[in-house]
Amino acid sequence: xxxxxxxxxxxxxxxxxxxxxxxxxxxxxxxxxxxxxxxxxxxxxxxxxxxxxxxxxxxxxxxxxxxxxxxxxxxxxxxxxxxxxxxxxxxxxxxxxxxxxxxxxxxxxxxxxxxxxxxxxxxxxxxxxxxxxxxxxxxxxxxxxxxxxxxxxxxxxxxxxxxxxxxxxxxxxxxxxxxxxxxxxxxxxxxxxxxxxxxxxxxxxxxxxxxxxxxxxxxxxxxxxxxxxxxxxxxxxxxxxxxxxxxxxxxxxxxxxxxxxxxxxxxxxxxxxxxxxxxxxxxxxxxxxxxxxxxxxxxxxxxxxxxxxxx
Amino acid sequence: xxxxxxxxxxxxxxxxxxxxxxxxxxxxxxxxxxxxxxxxxxxxxxxxxxxxxxxxxxxxxxxxxxxxxxxxxxxxxxxxxxxxxxxxxxxxxxxxxxxxxxxxxxxxxxxxxxxxxxxxxxxxxxxxxxxxxxxxxxxxxxxxxxxxxxxxxxxxxxxxxxxxxxxxxxxxxxxxxxxxxxxxxxxxxxxxxxxxxxxxxxxxxxxxxxxxxxxxxxxxxxxxxxxxxxxxxxxxxxxxxxxxxxxxxxxxxxxxxxxxxxxxxxxxxxxxxxxxxxxxxxxxxxxxxxx
Numbered sequence: 129x130x131x132x133x134x135x136x137x138x139x140x141x142x143x144x145x146x147x148x149x150x151x152x153x154x155x156x157x158x159x160x161x162x163x164x165x166x167x168x169x170x171x172x173x174x175x176x177x178x179x180x181x182x183x184x185x186x187x188x189x190x191x192x193x194x195x196x197x198x199x200x201x202x203x204x205x206x207x208x209x210x211x212x213x214x215x216x217x218x219x220x221x222x223x224x225x226x227x228x229x230x231x232x233x234x235x236x237x238x239x240x241x242x243x244x245x246x247x248x249x250x251x252x253x254x255x256x257x258x259x260x261x262x263x264x265x266x267x268x269x270x271x272x273x274x275x276x277x278x279x280x281x282x283x284x285x286x287x288x289x290x291x292x293x294x295x296x297x298x299x300x301x302x303x304x305x306x307x308x309x310x311x312x313x314x315x316x317x318x319x320x321x322x323x324x325x326x327x328x329x330x331x332x333x334x335x336x337x338x339x340x341x342x343x344x345x346x347x348x349x350x351x352x353x354x355x356x357x358x359x360x361x362x363x364x365x366x367x368x369x370x371x372x373x374x375x376x377x378x379x380x381x382x383x384x385x386x387x388x389x390x391x392x393x394x395x396x397x398x399x400x401x402x403x404x405x406x407x408x409x410x411x412x413x414x415x416x417x418x419x420x421x422x423x424x425x426x427x428x429x430x431x432x433x434x435x436x437x438x439x
Numbered sequence: 440x441x442x443x444x445x446x447x448x449x450x451x452x453x454x455x456x457x458x459x460x461x462x463x464x465x466x467x468x469x470x471x472x473x474x475x476x477x478x479x480x481x482x483x484x485x486x487x488x489x490x491x492x493x494x495x496x497x498x499x500x501x502x503x504x505x506x507x508x509x510x511x512x513x514x515x516x517x518x519x520x521x522x523x524x525x526x527x528x529x530x531x532x533x534x535x536x537x538x539x540x541x542x543x544x545x546x547x548x549x550x551x552x553x554x555x556x557x558x559x560x561x562x563x564x565x566x567x568x569x570x571x572x573x574x575x576x577x578x579x580x581x582x583x584x585x586x587x588x589x590x591x592x593x594x595x596x597x598x599x600x601x602x603x604x605x606x607x608x609x610x611x612x613x614x615x616x617x618x619x620x621x622x623x624x625x626x627x628x629x630x631x632x633x634x635x636x637x638x639x640x641x642x643x644x645x646x647x648x649x650x651x652x653x654x655x656x657x658x659x660x661x662x663x664x665x666x667x668x669x670x671x672x673x674x675x676x677x678x679x680x681x682x683x684x685x686x687x688x689x690x691x692x693x694x695x696x697x698x699x700x701x702x703x704x705x706x707x708x709x710x711x712x713x714x715x716x717x718x719x720x721x722x723x724x725x726x727x728x729x730x
Contacts, residue, residue, distance in 0.1 A: 185536050232719055239475060239535060240722050243674050247715040250667065254708040364667060368543050375540055408551035414544030418537045419529055 172385035174342030180379035183315030191249025194362030196344025197351040222344030230336035253362040268358035378424025455692020456592030460647035462672040463684040464640030470679030478545035480665035486648025504567035512645035519641025564652040677727020
């Protein structure tokens, strides 16, 4: 079986070409907007490794997103690390934090897993929110310097695009590896997986850490993009933002969360230009999607394409 | 020192009792409907706003609060009932994630409805007529209203217990909670029971909001932290357990108010530490049953 179909490969190439040439056609404001899309795409795809592939709904994803951002920010401002090193250290540090937290979380199932991951993420939030001398408290950390060659929207655009492509390919390889297939087997039927000798907890722990790593990549990138970090990045409402994005796109397709990120950020920026009542529109969108489009936007489009093909 | 600690205990208990009212509804909805309603605290906020509007509509006398105490929770219950009938009903058979995200959508929608109706100002509700003032007890000055709030907790606890264990409706609710398919096969109108439980939970949350209104200001976003705090309470006490919600609320209220004396800034962390500890050691909660 081919790991990726020819059609999809062509589609990906077209999208990549569009994104490479796009900054030449649109203004600077749009460039920043698309950077946000890229970062959100990494975060949502990473979170969906757990939800869509592992069947584990974590309410703590923002904790690791924020951890990446904070570790990068702190290493640059407090320890004077160069940006490149801090950018790698963020995800690595977040994975180290995810190691003990994940160990506890995967020992619980279903809603208890969700609540425990939420508790740990909120704990991280409280630490940065209240520890003024170290993490800036509710003032956050502002004015993080980044290297001159990345200091324009255009250069950061290509930098983020490159990292997003690398991350998406890496995650694609992971979910299609034997390891990834095992994770999906756990989602489908844990009992059977257990019968054939799979150590459920160990696999879930591994995907928890991998997911946290990529979430932190997104957080660290956002730190460099915004050059400020705030405790809000770890707050539970941020987790729900990410969850909305992957649900919007669809959790049972790999590309779903990326499509969700594009739609979500685009809708947000367009709608808040006209009205301050963005939440009610987002709320209505959520209600509509959960009631009528259970497989998200990607699943919806995909099923339309396949039905047209059959006709 | 003693006065300080005692005063904190009283204030922790009174806030804890309001949290109990909200958390017990959340817990009942989860137990019976199998839906974790993230938006439950939005009903609490709605109750507080309705309380403000009713007391101001009726006139300047602070005694009007008692009318609001009757009407506001009923208003919230009706709102909850409509929401259940229209939107929640189609998703009972769906996965947990969709129910969560749908109710998260409610938070956003209710938040904006409140913003459209009441704007972004802060509102105050006066402490109602006979409960103004303080009484001296063991050298500490206690507010009558605090005592009233603390009394409301056990009253509601007994009311819920009586409803569940001494009435026919309560037996039906417990039967549906235990096994909805079997109850349905025996001729119980499960959908109706769901609506009743959801409305009752909304009523409780509205009552909590009404009671809280004279204690703190009524403002947009007063619900965001309450959602998480109620999660903590029902996880500590045990999902689906009424007594557990009561115990969890007391533990949480005291941990918060006494924590402020020890570590003023980090006090909010205590609740989460308690919740994480309970989940690791006794995941079904203090009074819950193992899965």
